[in-house]
Amino acid sequence: MSNGAQEGVLELVRKTGETGIFFVRLLGACIPALGRPRLIIAQIYNAGARSLIIIMLSGLFTGMVLGLQFYDVLNRFGATEALGTAVALALLKELGPVLTALLFAGRAGTALTSEIGLMRATDQLTAMDVMAVDPIRHVAAPRFLGGLIAVPLLTAIFTVVGLFGAQLIGVQFLGVDHGIFWSQAQSAVALKDVTEGVVKSIVFGAVVSLIAVNEGYHSEPTAEGIGRATTRTVVASSVMILLLDYVLTAVFL
């Protein structure tokens, strides 16, 4: 193995170990952090409520596109009444959790990374540490929990808005019967499908929040360092979401 490859492997092992240790410390800090709900609520607002518009708009357009595409495919088989089923399952099981997590990584994950990175660069984390206040408990844990809670809620909103977007196209513009659309959607969706979506959204929320907080916490305290950490958050989150999506889909099938 060449020197460059060896260094690359060592760096990967170091990074994985660092993230693992950080994750264990973070989990340990989550329990006392739960005793400070005000900090967590503030982070749900920052990461979640402030992502609402982008999530709702994306959900609406995703649903509208699904309405058009599924209608086109189903129409070829004369099965347009199955539009509600197709859209509901696609949004619940797949597109809702995945797209919400990707959007969350781009909107809130980057904000988390740069915020914590800037706190590192301006000695705020050091100041807390020196004041005997654990920055992981006070800064990282509330943000991690905020993201963990916000992503499933945003996913639910994305899915609901997406369904209405598909209904708008399918029923209002393409003439699918309103009653059939909703009854098909309702009857085809089983608890297992909802569970799959919920589990995915929780896992994605945990992974994106962990990556964002970890990258910010360990970022180099310079403008370039914070920029690189922010980029890594988006790239690593996106890859992990798609990889875990495959794993979880395989598990649930």
Next chain:
Amino acid sequence: MSRQDEDERSRVSDSQSNPNMDVTDAVIEVRGVHYAIGDRPIFDGLDLTVKRGLITAVMGPSGTGKTTLLRLITGEIYAGRGRVAVFGRDIGTLTTRELYATRRRMGVLFQNGALLTDLNVYENVAFPVREHTDLPEPLIHKLVLTKLEAVGLRGAAELMPAELSGGMARRVALARAIVTDPEILIYDEPFVGLDPISLGVILRLVKQMNDALKITSVVVSHDVHEIATIADYSYLLSEGKVVASGTPTELASSDSATVRQFMTGGAEGPVRFHYPAPDYAEQLMEVSR
């Protein structure tokens, strides 16, 4: 280091053994500390003692590791070799819980203030009190206002850190550092960038807190003349070691070339101003070629 400097160092350092500076009164002891960043050595056998109730100044040119010394004392970093003891306990051997318990007895004023940017001035000062005590809100209110009044910023309580000047941020950070009445106060370059009025106020505050509350103060600074007016004892660091120590009067009257260069701000002397570089003329010729 020249022989003259060595002699001077031992002569001035002898004053540490005077009866007013009993070793048992040592609050911070640094013994034979070696510390390096990568391959670059910062400390090469550093020794110094901070006595209870005194204002100890740590001076030295930029890049001599003054801030690194503070980080060693607060346990942010650990010495490669040697021992840093605070309140008699080796900081490198403490558990996280013990380290935090030790840190609660210290206050640190950071060079840039390091205020929490999502909290206003009032909440920044109240932060350590809220974190470490269950004091009722009216008492926290009084405590915070008292400290803000002491640094002259009671009227700025509602401002956010982004709305403060550098000097104001430093004064808020000082209020935050003293709000829990620590036994040791560590100041990292407290006078940099302050206007003359703020500088005078901070100097008086450091002195008053030391006199009235018997707080042990460690002031890292290269503002020689300012620090000389309040320090009880000073250490001059250079090239990873203490090159001179003594009272401000002793340092001012020192014959040591290093001390004199530092006190008078000379570019030529034992403390080099230039970072090691290849020959200047040769390098210029290379460019023109």
